[in-house]
Amino acid sequence: MLLVFCAGLGAGTGSSAAQSAALPPVPLPSADPFYTPDGPIADLAPGTVIKSRTMTYGSLELATPLTSTQVLYRTTDQAGGPSATVATILRPLVPGPPRLISYHMAYDALGSECDPSYTLTGNGAPGRAAIAEQGVIGGYLAAGYTVVVPDYEGPDLEWTIGRQSGYAALDGVRATIDHVGLPASTPVGLAGYSGGSVPTQWGAEVAPSYAPELNIVGAAAGGLPVNIAHNLPYVSGSATWAGVIPALVVAYQRAYGIDTDSFLSDYGRQLVETVSSQCINAFAADYPGLTDAQMVRLPYTSLLDIPAVVSAIGDNVMGTTGTPRVPMLLAVGNLDGIGDSVMVTADVAGLAHEYCTRGVAVTYAQYDRLGHSEAFVPFQAQTAQFLTDRFAGLAPTSNCQGS
Incomplete structure (x- = not known):
């Protein structure tokens, strides 16, 4: 699966010098009127597309021949009120059967220049993690998946806030299915590491009550901040x-x-x-x-x-709001016997065990001797196989006793 990711970095982003061109200027999201609804949105259903546009898909200040679709859509904030955020929709060059992955980048942002909708145009100064994640996204595109990447922290960049991150992810899926014209029954996978684990885990947790119509087949979250x-x-x-x-x-x-x-x-x-x-x-x-x-x-x-x-x-402790109805992959490193240097290993293991006791099919993965950044690689490889199996309809496995 790592070979797929490496291939995807080239096939999905078209980043060779021969394929690339200078980027068109793009304003920061904080200064871009596209990010602001033109009128009231309270009466819109969650997931309703408010605006859309075609944008360049780029990497490291270079444009590629590919384009993305950005959608501004109605979602819900932590307090249950109406909000709006943007998602980037990417279509594979060689489409397969309808399959959708909501990929949640670990943009961990307090400023809008970090928004995936901005950095995926090739603008800004993404760190190494964001560059690696763009390679992962490219791998999924090369495998024929449609990928949606939401700005799940919302317009005010509220990092690690749980329910609203999950709502933004689920509403991004709704917006994508509607805007692209995918069947309502399209299978959906949720995936994210570190900061991206927040919309992934919370999306799975709130989906039964918030978006029960979505056909989510699995969720893979790694490096989770279970309890801040x-x-x-x-x-x-x-x-x-x-x-x-x-x-x-x-x-x-x-x-x-x-x-x-x-x-x-x-x-x-x-x-x-x-x-x-x-x-x-x-x-x-x-x-x-x-x-x-x-x-x-x-x-x-x-x-x-x-x-x-x-x-x-x-109000943001994982596992306290609902119970997922889909198979889960929960993973974390264990560098020092406590955690991966930022996430607490016992917390992730405890969440996996708690979900198992509620009847969720959970695969718990612990990457011993690996820190938070290093555990990213085995997690992405395991996630690719986990989601491949879920989309193929294979029966999920569970290692509850091992968690």
């Missing part, structure tokens, strides 16, 4: 991941209106302001040794001392 209350102390003081702490403050303040001035230290406010429009490759490793305690002022010693923060985190 456990991730915060794990990354506190980290040499490579401590920068996610102020970024999480930004995301939760946006989603829940938390009064951060009431508890942040002067240094914490400075960091929050600095990262508030950045992508993860700009902030994750930029503050080595930063601790949770440095973010707050006395009498607080941790963000977890703040009731509003604890409440918001509790």
